[in-house]
Amino acid sequence: MIRRVWRVLPGPQWARISQAIVLTAVFLVVLHYFYSWLGIVLLDQGGTVG
Amino acid sequence: MTETQEETRQAGDTAEGAAPGLGRGLRILHNLGWTLIYLGVFTLGFVVHQLFVTTWFAEQNQPELALERLEQWESTEISEVVVVPDSTDPDDPNDPGISSGATGSTGDEPPEPLILKVESPPDLGAAFALIRIPKIERLQEGWNVVEGVRTADLRNGAGHMPDTALPGQPGNSVISGHRTTWGQPFHELDALDPGDRIEVETALGTHIYAVREILVVKPTDFWVADPREGAWLTLTTCHPKFSARQRLVIAAELVFGPNAEVIEVMS
Numbered sequence: 001m002i003r004r005v006w007r008v009l010p011g012p013q014w015a016r017i018s019q020a021i022v023l024t025a026v027f028l029v030v031l032h033y034f035y036s037w038l039g040i041v042l043l044d045q046g047g048t049v050g
Numbered sequence: 051m052t053e054t055q056e057e058t059r060q061a062g063d064t065a066e067g068a069a070p071g072l073g074r075g076l077r078i079l080h081n082l083g084w085t086l087i088y089l090g091v092f093t094l095g096f097v098v099h100q101l102f103v104t105t106w107f108a109e110q111n112q113p114e115l116a117l118e119r120l121e122q123w124e125s126t127e128i129s130e131v132v133v134v135p136d137s138t139d140p141d142d143p144n145d146p147g148i149s150s151g152a153t154g155s156t157g158d159e160p161p162e163p164l165i166l167k168v169e170s171p172p173d174l175g176a177a178f179a180l181i182r183i184p185k186i187e188r189l190q191e192g193w194n195v196v197e198g199v200r201t202a203d204l205r206n207g208a209g210h211m212p213d214t215a216l217p218g219q220p221g222n223s224v225i226s227g228h229r230t231t232w233g234q235p236f237h238e239l240d241a242l243d244p245g246d247r248i249e250v251e252t253a254l255g256t257h258i259y260a261v262r263e264i265l266v267v268k269p270t271d272f273w274v275a276d277p278r279e280g281a282w283l284t285l286t287t288c289h290p291k292f293s294a295r296q297r298l299v300i301a302a303e304l305v306f307g308p309n310a311e312v313i314e315v316m317s
Binding site: 031032035036038039040041042043044045046047048049050 | 095096099100103104199201204205209211224226227228229230231232236267269270271272274275285286287288292293294297298299
């Protein structure tokens with residue numbers, strides 16, 4: 001899957017590397033928020049009541 | 051691209067993609083295998099994120115919150131309320147037994163007025179207190195408590211429920227905290243026994259509570275946050291560990307601190 005994404009990135013090598021870094025950062029941030037939400041739903045709601 | 055590179059690329063496509071050379075059954079098995087690998091990586095990532103990444107973030111915030119707390123203490127306005135013990139009927143539910151201000155005594159000798167120190171409420175999201183529990187290793191050095199129990203507030207570990215009393219004040223002060231994620235400050239809360247000490251430091255000074263009750267309730271049992279006579283501290287966290295099914299509630303009574311004496315008289 002990573003290879004497929006890499007292949008569709010346009011431009012020369014340096015531009016593809018830059019795009020890959022930005023995409024990876026965005027992916028990690030989205031994943032962080034998704035995992036945080038999932039953790040609150042499944043594991044630990046912070047102990048709040050009510 | 052050279053011929054060798056192209057061959058390598060095609061080999062990669064075959065390994066990861068639709069596997070055209072395989073039969074229908076094997077293709078399904080092949081895709082199922084990859085799906086399970088992705089699910090495994092996703093689940094492993096989730097576990098690592100919850101146990102380590104969230105705690106790393108919460109711990110990184112602690113020094114900054116400590117500075118914010120000290121600034122908050124400097125800017126906190128502390129007012130003094132004069133409390134005069136009253137000698138009226140203690141069985142009368144409409145009679146609180148105290149009066150504020152310089153009047154209210156009906157006894158032969160006017161009782162000595164006492165001073166209740168009251169601090170201004172902190173802003174939502176601001177660090178304003180430090181909780182220390184000597185019996186719990188993680189909390190021996192103290193953990194910063196912010197005002198509020200919104201998701202963003204609790205990413206710092208522990209938050210004070212607005213609309214409940216501030217620590218060291220009459221009523222019921224409720225502090226909620228994460229148990230297994232986001233710094234997990236209340237991870238070992240189940241190690242507490244009746245009589246154990248909980249210290250909360252605010253702009254007023256250090257308030258020392260003694261554990262009186264340990265309960266397991268439903269997340270919807272809001273009554274644990276109801277006001278109480280005297281000065282109480284209620285700690286709530288998820289229970290059991292790694293589950294949000296129930297709440298572990300520790301209720302502790304104020305035994306020492308800047309307001310302990312006057313609150314005891316008021317009660």
